[in-house]
Amino acid sequence: MLLNRIFRYELPTAIEFGNGAIRQLAEHVRALGGTKVLLVSDPGVQKAGVTDKLTAVLMRDNLPFIIYNDIEPDPDIEGVMRGRDVAASEGCDIVVGLGGGSALDTAKAIGLMMTNKGHIRDYVGINRVPRKGAPVIAVPTTAGTGSEITIWSVLSDKSAKVKLSVGSAYNCPDIAVCDPELTLTLPASITAATGMDALTHALESYVNKATQPISEALSMQAMKMIAASLRTAVVQGENVQARYDMLLASLIAAMAFNPTRLGLAHALAIPLGAHFHIPHGMVNAILLPEVMAYNLIGNLEKYKEIARIFGTPVEGLSLRDAAKCSVTAIKQLKEDVGIQNKLSDYGVTEEALQQIAEEAMISGNVPVNPRKPSLEDLKQICRNAM
Numbered sequence: 232m233l234l235n236r237i238f239r240y241e242l243p244t245a246i247e248f249g250n251g252a253i254r255q256l257a258e259h260v261r262a263l264g265g266t267k268v269l270l271v272s273d274p275g276v277q278k279a280g281v282t283d284k285l286t287a288v289l290m291r292d293n294l295p296f297i298i299y300n301d302i303e304p305d306p307d308i309e310g311v312m313r314g315r316d317v318a319a320s321e322g323c324d325i326v327v328g329l330g331g332g333s334a335l336d337t338a339k340a341i342g343l344m345m346t347n348k349g350h351i352r353d354y355v356g357i358n359r360v361p362r363k364g365a366p367v368i369a370v371p372t373t374a375g376t377g378s379e380i381t382i383w384s385v386l387s388d389k390s391a392k393v394k395l396s397v398g399s400a401y402n403c404p405d406i407a408v409c410d411p412e413l414t415l416t417l418p419a420s421i422t423a424a425t426g427m428d429a430l431t432h433a434l435e436s437y438v439n440k441a442t443q444p445i446s447e448a449l450s451m452q453a454m455k456m457i458a459a460s461l462r463t464a465v466v467q468g469e470n471v472q473a474r475y476d477m478l479l480a481s482l483i484a485a486m487a488f489n490p491t492r493l494g495l496a497h498a499l500a501i502p503l504g505a506h507f508h509i510p511h512g513m514v515n516a517i518l519l520p521e522v523m524a525y526n527l528i529g530n531l532e533k534y535k536e537i538a539r540i541f542g543t544p545v546e547g548l549s550l551r552d553a554a555k556c557s558v559t560a561i562k563q564l565k566e567d568v569g570i571q572n573k574l575s576d577y578g579v580t581e582e583a584l585q586q587i588a589e590e591a592m593i594s595g596n597v598p599v600n601p602r603k604p605s606l607e608d609l610k611q612i613c614r615n616a617m
């Protein structure tokens with residue numbers, strides 16, 4: 232436990248959670264002073280019929296809206312500026328983001344750019360945004376990123392093959408309206424990958440050097456819920472209780488990592504995602520067991536606790552053997568949810584690793600990792616996942 236360190240926990244976002252929660256959406260919009268909504272979503276969410284559920288609520292309550300749907304996975308930074316222009320030309324005064332991390336990260340950044348000058352590029356980094364944006368309501372449809380409450384927007388510069396992160400308390404939505412029923416249409420493969428992203432958030436925050444008592448408690452709770460419900464959410468997508476528990480777990484995991492940052496899986500996931508277009512949850516799922524095996528000696532007690540959370544009987548084992556059981560447990564979970572991919576399936580080669588490692592090394596997720604890596608260590612973690 233921590234001694235002599237001041238820690239801070241802040242959650243600017245109000246959370247409304249439960250089946251049917253979107254029915255009160257118009258009330259929330261009006262309470263925030265909104266008169267016309269920019270509804271930011273993506274084509275996949277629309278195709279799944281999820282956008283229609285939300286627009287039905289807005290129409291029922293006579294709230295004008297415009298849909299901005301020009302978003303693809305790993306959203307491009309220019310999509311933010313186009314969305315801001317649509318909001319301005321249509322006279323929208325509030326943003327509702329509906330989707331996974333891609334739509335929500337874009338929606339949040341559009342909200343920022345409705346009141347801040349220049350280009351969203353000017354605000355890449357942490358705490359560089361000068362003023363609060365337009366009001367934003369986030370409605371998640373994947374149980375993974377937790378973007379509905381985080382300070383982060385992860386945006387791609389596709390021409391430069393980099394992902395850029397804007398982190399600011401002003402980037403936290405005003406309200407997260409979390410309705411687990413909206414995740415019922417998620418295909419099994421996306422449920423699995425996004426669920427592994429949520430797990431990686433909880434786990435990396437839990438073992439890292441910046442964790443603090445509030446985050447630790449949240450991480451443990453999120454891991455317990457994921458251990459109990461991810462398999463069911465994947466193999467019985469219609470199971471409302473499993474969907475409920477996964478959406479709540481991903482939210483709680485994000486509450487854990489918001490003030491602590493993450494670790495080497497996320498440090499590597501960002502450049503690997505940018506160069507090889509590996510979905511964010513998938514790349515984390517591929518890397519997580521290898522990162523855990525590398526990190527073990529940095530925090531044996533915590534890894535032993537993770538093994539326990541995932542149901543491994545560790546009594547009677549040495550601390551090191553107990554800690555190792557956490558890696559086996561996560562590998563088993565990955566296998567059970569059908570993730571067998573390797574980095575090489577996405578075209579990652581030995582030749583690419585130097586650049587990936589160099590780009591990962593400058594991530595803010597590296598200094599908090601429980602073990603300080605060399606460039607060669609980062610390359611070896613990738614090799615082990617190829």
Ligand SMILES: NC(=O)c1ccc[n+]([C@@H]2O[C@H](COP(=O)([O-])OP(=O)(O)OC[C@H]3O[C@@H](n4cnc5c(N)ncnc54)[C@H](O)[C@@H]3O)[C@@H](O)[C@H]2O)c1
Pocket residue numbers: 273274275276279281303304305306330331332333334336372373375376377378381382383384385413414415416417418421425428511512
């Ligand atoms: N802001 C943060 O704190 C944070 C944290 C982690 C990752 N990210 C970023 O989030 C992005 C990934 O987000 P994601 O993993 O949620 O995936 P995503 O938003 O890219 O969505 C993946 C796919 O699922 C579809 N989809 C979403 N909801 C659906 C539903 N209910 N039914 C059917 N299809 C649905 C989408 O249309 C898309 O095709 C990446 O850009 C990543 O870098 C952000």
Ligand SMILES: [Fe+2]
Pocket residue numbers: 376428429431432497511515
């Ligand atoms: Fe993530």
